[in-house]
Amino acid sequence: MTDHLKTAARICSIIEQRIASGAYEDGDKLSEMALAEQLKVSRTPLREAFQMLDSIGLVTLIPRRGAFVKRPTMTRLVEMFEVMAELEAWCVRLATKRITAAQRLYLRQAAQDCDAALQAGAPDRYYEANNRLHGMIYEASGNQVLAEETQRMHRRLRPFRRQQLDVSGRLAKSMKEHADILDAMNAGDADRAADLMRLHINTLSSTYDSYLTTLGEHVRDNA
Template identity: 45%
Template sequence: MQRRSDQSAATLVADPPEAEVSPRRPPAGRVKSAEIRDILEQEIATGERHAGERLDEQAVAARFGVSRTPVREAINQLASAGLVALIPNRGAFVRETGLGELVEMFEVMAELEAMAGRLAARRVDPKRRVQLAEALAACQSAAERNESDAYYYENERFHEAIYDACGNGFLAAEARRLHQRLKAFRRLQLRVPHRMRQSLAEHRRIVAAIEAGDGETAEAELKSHILVQGERFADLVASLKPKQG
């Protein structure tokens, strides 16, 4: 895949199909900083908010009908994920993420996850086996409902179970940090047609390998599972066609 670090990854992503898009504003009385963050995150990842654009706290608060406190919390979370830059005395601005940088992060993520899978196959205990099985079942339920956002959050739980099972706290912390950094893009690619089903099938193979104590296969499956989101990201982007008419 050709890398183009001078081009924003966000500008390459077309809006997801209308039926798959989450509500643009949560119901009144239920707006939380996490919900605001998710919506702003989606807008950044799809290019609706362009690199360099200022996030006006007051305008965002008015849009959601909340005080500036949850908005500030949401923006701080986006900054922690590397999607927003906080500039003293100026405010928060959408950060440009080049496609080359994005692919490099996916490559590192694949290596971290692969190592976690290999160690989990050797070290998983009965408690972690149950957690992994429950997370897989929750992913399957979300996929059967065809709810990509619900699947994404269950997918987070699935990968958390692998991190917990690997028995290496430092590795788990680094994987969680990068997972958070790539969240917006991993979430978006689940809206590609059939990707949820493919992801679920990959999850099943990963769990089977860990259950069998097969570290080599668990490592290979997890590496492939992440790289499909990175090395093939251009193909995933190309399949996200804007709604016509």
């Protein structure tokens, strides 16, 4: 293998997308032999991928029985966003108080890169800069464990994210929200920064609404 970037992770991403896109339905059995042949890998790295998927809650591994698709319901997706919003809000609250001068510079740079990518209409660059901006806030929280957990939750939401161009000026709105959050941070207003972040994540979550249609599910009036 010249992949260098391990096969299991690649397989994991593929199956992830299939689950998110609805190619697999909830409860579907993932046959090792069939998938191994289809994806041109042996069972060993495939089983590794299954474990990854299990750890992010997209499949259920039942001993001696196999891997079964666990497609998140809309309710569960909302719950993931609730957790995400709260984690990020906490990060930004801590970061407001603890951020270093260097981190502040990197953060400003990431925000500028977001802006530039938006102007240039380059969604890939926007995506990268946006991740860098959020990741920098996690780090600036000064709590490495919190940063890792938040990053993990971010990663878990990724497959359900619409990777589309800017529809209805959503990205522009995000930019404005970023600016407001950074302003609150610079002003040292941790509570406001946290509240703004919560709103920001909720705004993002609305872009996942399309998931609902592919799900054919009624939203429970919970959460």
